[in-house]
Amino acid sequence: MVSFNKQAKGGKRNWIKFFIWTPWIISIIMIFISSNKTKAINIFYATNHGISVAQPIAYSIYYIVVGLVVIMSFVGGKRAFCHYVCWMAPFMVIGTKLGALLRFPSLKLLADKDKCTNCGLCNKNCVMSLNVNKMVQKSSMENSECILCGGCIDNCPKGVIKYCFCSNITAKLHSRKIDSNHIKKYLN
Numbered sequence: 001m002v003s004f005n006k007q008a009k010g011g012k013r014n015w016i017k018f019f020i021w022t023p024w025i026i027s028i029i030m031i032f033i034s035s036n037k038t039k040a041i042n043i044f045y046a047t048n049h050g051i052s053v054a055q056p057i058a059y060s061i062y063y064i065v066v067g068l069v070v071i072m073s074f075v076g077g078k079r080a081f082c083h084y085v086c087w088m089a090p091f092m093v094i095g096t097k098l099g100a101l102l103r104f105p106s107l108k109l110l111a112d113k114d115k116c117t118n119c120g121l122c123n124k125n126c127v128m129s130l131n132v133n134k135m136v137q138k139s140s141m142e143n144s145e146c147i148l149c150g151g152c153i154d155n156c157p158k159g160v161i162k163y164c165f166c167s168n169i170t171a172k173l174h175s176r177k178i179d180s181n182h183i184k185k186y187l188n
């Protein structure tokens with residue numbers, strides 16, 4: 001049955017967006033390099049007073065993209081377009097990985113797995129169809145497909161998940177602290 005609430009399967013399909021993004025970004029770079037007469041970049045090019053969706057041709061492109069988002073949600077599940085096709089998503093995925101590599105503090109999810117009752121509400125309410133319950137149990141909340149919408153935070157009845165603006169090291173220390181508390185509980 002076709003439904004907006006269907007979970008997107010993810011997995012290897014998530015790589016499709018990189019096969020779209022790579023030739024797209026390479027062609028932009030190649031055009032830029034080959035046009036050695038480029039003297040300036042006009043970020044308002046082809047806009048009407050700075051508004052990009054102001055001409056009939058721009059409307060049609062806009063509606064094609066919106067139509068694709070809607071159709072893919074019906075066919076592939078919640079946010080299938082974001083998972084499989086979105087050519088902007090790789091920028092976010094690469095940015096997240098690079099930030100982690102350079103140890104920059106950023107917005108993250110932290111979880112206290114000892115409080116979790118495995119009710120599964122976080123999985124049900126995750127707009128990106130992620131297995132949040134499993135991430136909590138593994139004390140590893142990093143997932144490049146997570147858009148940090150906070151849906152799992154709002155819908156967890158036990159307050160297991162929270163936001164943190166911190167580095168990866170702080171996040172890891174947080175999960176270790178919880179694990180050591182867990183061990184202490186059994187030793188006492």
Ligand code: SF4
Pocket residue numbers: 115116117118119120121122123132133136155156157158159160161
């Ligand atoms: S909603 Fe909260 S308590 Fe329920 S499984 Fe998810 S993290 Fe655990």
Ligand code: SF4
Pocket residue numbers: 109125126127128129130132145146147148149150151152153
């Ligand atoms: S923050 Fe949003 S996308 Fe990320 S795991 Fe929670 S519900 Fe899913």
